[in-house]
Amino acid sequence: MESLLTYLVLGALMFCIGIFGLLQQNSLIGMLIATELILNGAGMNFMAFGMFLTPDPTVGQVFTLFIMGVAAAEAAIALSIIITIYRRFKEIRVDGISELKG
Amino acid sequence: MTTIADFIPPILVAQGAFWLMVVLTLAGAVLAVIPSKIVHNVLGLALAMFGVTGIYLYLGSQFVAMMQLLIYVGAICVTYIFAIMLSPPLELDLPKPSLLKAATALIVSVIAFIAMIQMILTARWAPLAAPSRDWTTKTLGQELLTRYFLVFELISLLLAVAIIGAILIAGLGRERE
Numbered sequence: 512m513e514s515l516l517t518y519l520v521l522g523a524l525m526f527c528i529g530i531f532g533l534l535q536q537n538s539l540i541g542m543l544i545a546t547e548l549i550l551n552g553a554g555m556n557f558m559a560f561g562m563f564l565t566p567d568p569t570v571g572q573v574f575t576l577f578i579m580g581v582a583a584a585e586a587a588i589a590l591s592i593i594i595t596i597y598r599r600f601k602e603i604r605v606d607g608i609s610e611l612k613g
Numbered sequence: 614m615t616t617i618a619d620f621i622p623p624i625l626v627a628q629g630a631f632w633l634m635v636v637l638t639l640a641g642a643v644l645a646v647i648p649s650k651i652v653h654n655v656l657g658l659a660l661a662m663f664g665v666t667g668i669y670l671y672l673g674s675q676f677v678a679m680m681q682l683l684i685y686v687g688a689i690c691v692t693y694i695f696a697i698m699l700s701p702p703l704e705l706d707l708p709k710p711s712l713l714k715a716a717t718a719l720i721v722s723v724i725a726f727i728a729m730i731q732m733i734l735t736a737r738w739a740p741l742a743a744p745s746r747d748w749t750t751k752t753l754g755q756e757l758l759t760r761y762f763l764v765f766e767l768i769s770l771l772l773a774v775a776i777i778g779a780i781l782i783a784g785l786g787r788e789r790e
Contacts (some may be wrong), residue, residue, distance in 0.1 A: 515738060515740060516733065516734075517635075518668070518672070519733045520730065520733065521635060521638065521639075521668070523726060523729040523730060523733065524639060524642070524726070525638065525639075525642050525661070525665075526725075526729070527722045527723070527725050527726040527729070528639075528642040528643060528645075528646055528722070529642070529646070530718075530721065530722045530725055531646060531718050531719060531721075531722035532645065532646025532647075532718075533718075534714070534717065534718035534721060534722070535646065535714055535715045535718035535719075536646065537649070537714075538651060540651050540654075540693065540696070540697065541646070541651060541654055543693075544645050544646070544654050544655065544657075544658050544693070545645070545646055547658060547662075547685070547689065548642050548645060548646070548658070548661065551661070551662070551665055551685075554665075555665065555668065555669075558669060558672045558674065558677065559672065562672050562673060563738075563740050563741065564738065564739070564740060564741065565741075566741060568752070569752060569753055569756040572674050572676070572677050572753055573753070573756060573757065573761050573764075575677050576677060576680060576757075577764060577768055579680060579681065579684045579685070580684075580768040580771065580772060581768070581771070582684075582685075582689065583684055583688060583689060583772065583775075584771050584772050584774075584775035584776075585775075586689050586692060586693070587692065587775050587776055587778075587779040588775050588778055588779050588782070590692060590693070590696045590779070591778075591779035591780070591782040591783040592782060593696070594696060594700055594783050595782055595783060597700060
């Protein structure tokens with residue numbers, strides 16, 4: 512519980528579950544949810560490094576806070592884009608939206 | 614008065630709570646990607662974020678843990694739920710992803726995981742002799758408003774622009790229709 516490796520492995524697990532979801536999901540919102548998992552895996556690594564490795568204790572926390580801010584902005588923008596796409600194509604499956612495909 | 618601490622040593626309780634949080638996080642993460650009903654995915658995400666909150670508490674930072682709870686469980690998951698409920702078709706059951714796609718995704722993510730574990734185990738980490746525990750909210754607030762002030766303001770600006778942009782994108786789409 513007090514070792515760096517536990518947190519790093521947990522972060523890697525979340526990251527890889529996120530990658531799996533991103534590749535396997537068929538809906539845009541599902542992919543967005545998987546992206547949040549990936550961001551959180553990265554944030555957990557920053558917190559663990561901040562606690563165990565850096566002499567300055569605030570760097571990791573500040574970085575995690577900024578990751579959260581960026582994730583919130585990304586969620587707002589992506590959701591509005593998805594809703595717009597749905598209005599236009601009547602479709603949220605990734606395979607259905609292929610108008611720009613060459 | 615007898616408490617639970619009389620029967621179980623506190624260190625054991627702490628360990629148990631930590632592993633419970635780990636299990637919650639992983640279960641939530643799996644729940645967030647496997648089911649094909651989107652509402653279940655969002656609930657899984659909320660569970661995973663709750664678990665991560667507990668882990669951050671174990672990492673010693675109450676402030677980041679509370680922010681995690683507020684931003685992810687309180688804001689992002691609720692936004693997803695609103696988006697799903699406000700546009701009825703989004704809660705349709707999607708067809709199960711094809712087996713081939715799932716198998717490919719599984720292979721890619723397992724390879725990525727093995728590579729990461731390999732890297733974690735072989736890297737020579739140099740842990741501090743005495744890790745600093747000066748993680749108080751006061752220190753964090755002072756740093757945020759002095760050393761990281763520019764980034765702090767930039768994030769605020771980014772959030773404002775993102776919210777206005779989201780409203781514009783969703784609103785303009787409706788007008789054009």
